[in-house]
Amino acid sequence: MISLIQRALALLDTRLFEGLALLVVRLALAAQFWRSARTKIVDGAWLQIDPITFDLFRDEYHMPYPEFTGVLATWAEHGLSALVMLGLATRFGAAGLLVMTGVVQLFVYPEAFWNPHVLWFALALVLIARGGGLFALDRGFDRAFAAKGSTP
Template identity: 60%
Template sequence: MAKLIKKATRLVSGKFPEAIALLFARVALAGIFWRSARTKVEDGSLLTMKDLTVDLFRDEYGMPFPEITGLIATYAEHFFPILLILGLATRFGAAGLLVMTLVIQFFVYPDAWWSVHIIWVALALVLITRGGGLFSIDKLLGGKLG
């Protein structure tokens, strides 16, 4: 039985299974923020921020300078997920989303740690510590960016 467990552990601990896991982590974290980003822009536009976004940042989130913070968040929620999907500067993209998550946690939705944010933090930390994996542009570049 111990030999079987050891063999199964070796099978799922290789470079290919890790690459699949890191790809899924990149897509999962990117998808969360990309979907949020797309709710902040006008339908049919790439980055034209909705007026409603400024209202959201001012009234619901209580952020200072909602025109600026809304724009920065909207652009970041588009930019960092693209990096993650491509596996380009993966650690940088994941770190950016980690910072955004922590801002959301501490300043916007402090009661959402156990329900949501701990998962986002875990995904970001895995990507920061392990990088984009085998299926990433970072890997093609020899790990110079990610």
């Protein structure tokens, strides 16, 4: 029985399993921000910001300069979540989403720390610490840069 448990644990301690876990972490974090970004866009448009977004930033979020912060947040939610989903500049994208989570936590919904913000913080921190994993586009860039760096 112990041997069976040890073999099962050995399967979990592989790059493949870690890569799958980090893929799920990337998608879980990015999906939250992507879905939020899409609510700020005119239906059927790609990046045309819905005017109601500015009202939301002014009246509910109480953000300064809602015409600026609304655009910035919408573009950041789209861009950073796309980077994280693809695993391209994963640590950078996750750090950006961590900062956005901090802004939301501190200035918009301070009562929402344990649900859901702590989960977003945790997912972002895992990606910052571990990177995108085996199934990230970062891996291709890592290999390309390592190859260039290894040649004299």
